[in-house]
Amino acid sequence: MSKDVVADLKRDHIAKLLEKGIRTDGRKFEEMRPLTVETNFIGSAEGSARVRLGDTQVVVGVKLILGEPFADTPNSGVLTTNAELIPMASDTFEGGPPDQESIEVARVIDRGIREGHAVDLDKLCIEPGKEVWIMFVDVHVLDYDGNLFDAANIGANAAFKTAIVPAKRAGKGEDYPLPVKHQPISLTAVKIDGKILVDPSHDEERVADARLTVATIENGNLCAMQKGLDGAFTLDEVFKVVDLSRRIGEDIRSRL
Amino acid sequence: MDDSGSKETAREIVVPGELLSTKKMRAGPGTFVEGGKIYAAQLGIKNVRPDGVSVVPLAGQYIPMRDDLVVGKIIDIGPSNWLVDINSPYPAPLHVNEVPWRVEFGETSKFMNVGDIVLLKIVDVSETKRITVSMQDSGLRKLTGGMVVEVSPSKVPRLIGRNGSMIQMLKNETGCRIYVGQNGRIWIDGDLDNIVKAINAIKMIEEEAHSLGLTEKVKKFLEQNTGKGA
Amino acid sequence: MGGTPTDLKLIDENGRRLDGRLPDEMRPLKIEAGVLSRADGSAYVEWGLNKVMAAVYGPRECHPRHLQNPERALVQCNYNMASFSVDDRKRPGPDRRSHEISKIISEALTHVVFTEYFPRTSIDVYIEVLQANAGTRCAGLTAASVALADAGVPMRDLVASCAAGKVADTVVVDLAKEEDNFGQADIPLGYVPRTGEIVLLQMDGDLTSDQFNKGISMAMEGCKKVYEVQRDALKRRYEVRSAGTELEVLGAAPAKEGM
Numbered sequence: 065m066s067k068d069v070v071a072d073l074k075r076d077h078i079a080k081l082l083e084k085g086i087r088t089d090g091r092k093f094e095e096m097r098p099l100t101v102e103t104n105f106i107g108s109a110e111g112s113a114r115v116r117l118g119d120t121q122v123v124v125g126v127k128l129i130l131g132e133p134f135a136d137t138p139n140s141g142v143l144t145t146n147a148e149l150i151p152m153a154s155d156t157f158e159g160g161p162p163d164q165e166s167i168e169v170a171r172v173i174d175r176g177i178r179e180g181h182a183v184d185l186d187k188l189c190i191e192p193g194k195e196v197w198i199m200f201v202d203v204h205v206l207d208y209d210g211n212l213f214d215a216a217n218i219g220a221n222a223a224f225k226t227a228i229v230p231a232k233r234a235g236k237g238e239d240y241p242l243p244v245k246h247q248p249i250s251l252t253a254v255k256i257d258g259k260i261l262v263d264p265s266h267d268e269e270r271v272a273d274a275r276l277t278v279a280t281i282e283n284g285n286l287c288a289m290q291k292g293l294d295g296a297f298t299l300d301e302v303f304k305v306v307d308l309s310r311r312i313g314e315d316i317r318s319r320l
Numbered sequence: 321m322d323d324s325g326s327k328e329t330a331r332e333i334v335v336p337g338e339l340l341s342t343k344k345m346r347a348g349p350g351t352f353v354e355g356g357k358i359y360a361a362q363l364g365i366k367n368v369r370p371d372g373v374s375v376v377p378l379a380g381q382y383i384p385m386r387d388d389l390v391v392g393k394i395i396d397i398g399p400s401n402w403l404v405d406i407n408s409p410y411p412a413p414l415h416v417n418e419v420p421w422r423v424e425f426g427e428t429s430k431f432m433n434v435g436d437i438v439l440l441k442i443v444d445v446s447e448t449k450r451i452t453v454s455m456q457d458s459g460l461r462k463l464t465g466g467m468v469v470e471v472s473p474s475k476v477p478r479l480i481g482r483n484g485s486m487i488q489m490l491k492n493e494t495g496c497r498i499y500v501g502q503n504g505r506i507w508i509d510g511d512l513d514n515i516v517k518a519i520n521a522i523k524m525i526e527e528e529a530h531s532l533g534l535t536e537k538v539k540k541f542l543e544q545n546t547g548k549g550a
Numbered sequence: 551m552g553g554t555p556t557d558l559k560l561i562d563e564n565g566r567r568l569d570g571r572l573p574d575e576m577r578p579l580k581i582e583a584g585v586l587s588r589a590d591g592s593a594y595v596e597w598g599l600n601k602v603m604a605a606v607y608g609p610r611e612c613h614p615r616h617l618q619n620p621e622r623a624l625v626q627c628n629y630n631m632a633s634f635s636v637d638d639r640k641r642p643g644p645d646r647r648s649h650e651i652s653k654i655i656s657e658a659l660t661h662v663v664f665t666e667y668f669p670r671t672s673i674d675v676y677i678e679v680l681q682a683n684a685g686t687r688c689a690g691l692t693a694a695s696v697a698l699a700d701a702g703v704p705m706r707d708l709v710a711s712c713a714a715g716k717v718a719d720t721v722v723v724d725l726a727k728e729e730d731n732f733g734q735a736d737i738p739l740g741y742v743p744r745t746g747e748i749v750l751l752q753m754d755g756d757l758t759s760d761q762f763n764k765g766i767s768m769a770m771e772g773c774k775k776v777y778e779v780q781r782d783a784l785k786r787r788y789e790v791r792s793a794g795t796e797l798e799v800l801g802a803a804p805a806k807e808g809m
Contacts, residue, residue: 077467080512106681107599109634119587123680125634148642150630152605152676154588159628161643202633202642206603206678207586335784336662336699337707337744352664352706359744361664361704363784378788379591380702381609383667409609409671448620448669474702530788 075271079257088267089118094308096263101218101320103226111227111242115219118265119209121153124201124219126227126242130234131198133189141188141196145174147203147216154208154266172250172290173203173216176279180248180287182224187243190236197229199242210266213277213290217250222320247320248287249313250279253305255295260304262312276302278309282317331530333378334360340373348374364474365530378530382408382473382503384451388442391468391501392453394434399426404438404453407470407503412451414440419455437463437507439499463499466509469519471526473504478529479522486525486535493542494518517542558732560717567729569598573722576712576772581693581783583700589676591701593783595693598726599683604693606701609671617672622665627656627675629690635682651687652677658691658711658740658749664704673703684730688713691740691750696780700787706742708780709749712772713738714765721761723768737765741773 078088087093097118106112109125133140147170149157162170177183188197201223203216227242254264254272261268269275273295279288286306291297297305334340340351341358350362351374360366364375384390384406395411396403400423402414416423423431432438439460444452455461471479480487480500491498496510496518508518521538528534561567571577577598586592589605596602612618629651633640644652659675675697677690688711695709715725717733725736735757740750757765 074467077515081516084512086516106601106632106634108636108681108683112634121586123632125632127634127639129639146633146642148632150676150678151607151628151674152586152589152603152678155607155610200633200639202639204632204634204678204680207588209587333785333788335708335781336705337742338781350704354706359706361706362702363699364702377702379700380704381590409611409668411611 074267078268078271082256082259082261087261089265093259093261094312096312096316097265099218099316099319101222103222109223110230111223111225113219113222113226115215115222117211117215117218117263119207120211120215120266121205121207122212122215122219123204123206124216124223125204126220126223127200127202128188128197128227128229128242129200130190130195130236133193133196137185138193139189140185141183142198143174143178143183143185143201144198145170145177145201145203145220147173147205147212149205149208149212153205157205157208168290168292169212169216170203172213172277172288173201173220175288175290176217176248176250177201177220177224180279180281181245182221182248184243184245188229208266210264210269211252213252214250214263217248217279218316218320221247221249221317225320246281246287247317248279248281249309249316250277250288251305251309251312252277253308254293255297255301260301260308262308276305278306280306280310280313284310332366333364334366334375335363336360340366340375341368346372348372350375350377376477377474379472380474382406384408384410384412384442384445384449385502386442386445388502389499390440390442390453390503391463391499391505391507392438392440392503394432394436394438397428397432397434399428402428402432404440406440406442406451406453407473407501407505408451410449410451412440412442412453414438414453414455418443418453420461432462437466437468439463439501439507463507463509466497466507467515467519469506469508469522471504471506471522473502475526475529476500476502476504478534479506479525481535486538489535489539489542490518490521493539494521558728560729560732561720565720567717567722567726569726571722573720574768574771576724576775577726579776579779581696581779583696583783583787589697589701591697591699591703593693593696593700595689595696597685597689597692598724599681600679600686600689601681602686602689602693603678603680604690604697605676605678606673606694606697606703607676608673608701609668609703610674612670612672618670621669623663623668623670624672625656625660625663625665625675626672627652627659627677627694629655629677629679629687631679631682631686635679651690654750654752655687655691655694655740658709659694659698661747661749662695662706662709662742663698664706667704673698682727684725684727685713685738687711687750688738688740692776692780696783699784707744708742708777709740710743710773710777710780711738711740711750712769712776714769714772716755716757716761716765721764721768723772735761735765737762737769739766739769739773741770743774743777 102114105114111126149166275292364377392404494514591606691711716735735755
């Protein structure tokens with residue numbers, strides 16, 4: 065609790081600095097924090113990545129097991145995304161079953177990779193209607209300094225790129241690389257006193273009026289969005305974030 | 321590992337359980353005695369003086385001590401007291417008898433409210449860590465405006481400096497009003513550029529608290545830096 | 551402990567183990583202290599193929615309140631395995647095994663922490679196993695004790711931890727996964743090298759009393775090596791960055807003027 069005590073004063077200070085065009089960590093409004101991605105970090109996973117975005121740190125693991133397809137998609141593998149906002153990562157996270165916040169994170173990550181067709185789920189079908197690969201994408205947050213959405217999205221994309229379908233272990237022929245189709249990259253921006261800032265830190269997130277996440281694929285098309293918090297955006301602001309997402313997404317994609 | 325009582329020229333970092341001395345000497349803060357020997361109780365820098373040995377901690381929570389000056393935030397109000405978060409595991413009640421005003425029962429909120437920042441003194445810490453704080457001393461008051469930053473409480477001595485030299489330099493170079501609480505909270509007020517400059521200098525002191533020649537470094541920084549980013 | 555499958559030779563003709571180690575040889579161990587920004591203290595341990603993160607928050611106000619002890623701090627450990635840490639995906643959340651491990655690690659750590667300095671508080675220790683390959687409770691306890699020291703928590707000592715066991719009728723130290731799965735016994739140990747105190751001890755499998763004696767002394771030797779790595783990790787975190795001038799050591803009672 066005591067770490068959040070100075071929030072009100074910080075809000076004032078952050079807002080005053082933004083008026084002068086400065087963010088508390090010295091970044092420009094449209095600048096991401098330093099990003100490092102370590103793939104194949106977890107040997108027990110079929111694909112994995114450790115992502116550091118500033119002080120935010122997540123590990124994404126991809127596991128594949130055999131199972132049955134859903135009745136309405138007999139020819140497709142199954143994608144399941146789960147996020148663990150464990151108390152290790154922040155004194156604001158609590159143990160126990162997933163709360164609304166971790167469910168939102170998981171669902172926004174899921175939407176980006178599902179709708180952006182990160183993985184060709186049809187190629188994860190073994191026998192239509194009977195047997196398919198079930199792909200678990202597990203996001204484990206170790207250190208929380210804001211913008212879990214993008215850190216986890218980047219981690220998922222990086223993990224897919226190096227993931228192997230463990231067909232041999234399951235007695236289903238030879239192993240093969242996970243059929244990656246697109247790289248839907250998300251960008252999250254917040255609005256504080258009318259200013260739009262990308263990749264918010266924890267302090268910025270806490271004082272933000274509104275938040276918008278936009279995921280785009282290689283050709284610039286949009287595949288997923290999520291607006292959060294109780295403030296509002298103008299249409300122009302939304303357009304601006306979409307634009308930023310395309311531009312920054314391209315840069316991130318080139319670095320994976 | 322055992323020291324000879326000679327003047328130390330190099331810092332020695334010790335970990336909990338490390339032997340500090342087998343001699344009969346005073347076991348200072350951050351140490352404990354077992355079987356007649358003195359050991360480190362905390363991760364820190366071994367500090368040997370002629371009369372004893374202690375460990376200057378490199379990390380740790382703020383543990384309230386009598387007479388400490390602290391920057392607190394009011395987190396709850398009762399009819400005859402305010403509850404103050406002082407960045408320690410123990411919130412401190414501030415009783416109406418300990419403020420410089422006459423406050424009738426039930427009228428506490430007319431004077432201070434939840435969210436207000438206050439400069440207080442610890443007047444008593446009981447055996448079970450029940451804390452008594454007071455606002456009745458010169459300089460103690462409610463702090464309005466300004467900005468509060470937090471540093472690890474173990475870095476506060478470094479921030480204040482020998483005889484207050486570091487903090488005085490910070491005040492002189494930035495022209496800011498600065499109050500340093502022993503609890504690691506620092507209240508700063510001034511114009512924005514100078515606040516930014518002061519915050520950056522404080523961050524630098526916190527990050528490099530254990531490096532040598534820090535005072536010179538900070539001095540240089542304050543003279544050159546004109547306050548970009550915070 | 552399962553039975554040895556006939557095609558798996560846990561010890562070869564030259565007395566070497568599956569990964570080439572000799573019976574008294576440990577897997578490589580790396581420890582890094584202070585790796586997380588939000589936690590009060592943290593440590594990351596890579597031990598063989600184990601990857602374990604530990605974080606400490608506190609001492610802080612103890613919640614729920616009814617757990618508060620008016621005389622001392624409560625050391626509460628939470629051991630958790632990431633769903634991707636094992637070959638077959640683990641369902642997220644605690645199971646009976648992780649509850650038990652959390653409990654015995656809490657107890658081992660409580661022994662060395664000066665809990666009496668912080669009545670009514672809790673010291674929360676989180677252990678996350680990111681990749682598991684036998685010996686995660688030892689790696690977790692080892693990481694947790696470094697994280698506690700990194701958080702500045704006053705302690706009598708660091709707890710070091712290491713296991714020994716029996717594979718193919720041979721007593722060996724620090725079992726790897728196949729040895730754990732197909733071996734004959736396992737003895738995880740938590741140990742305070744300075745005092746010789748045993749603060750965590752479990753055993754399962756089948757051992758003669760001679761084998762047990764040998765195993766526990768091997769585990770103790772292992773703990774001593776672990777302790778050296780723990781100490782180094784903590785000291786490395788604060789290595790002198792610039793040299794030359796004499797350090798100004800500031801006492802615990804700083805000047806209060808000038809405020």
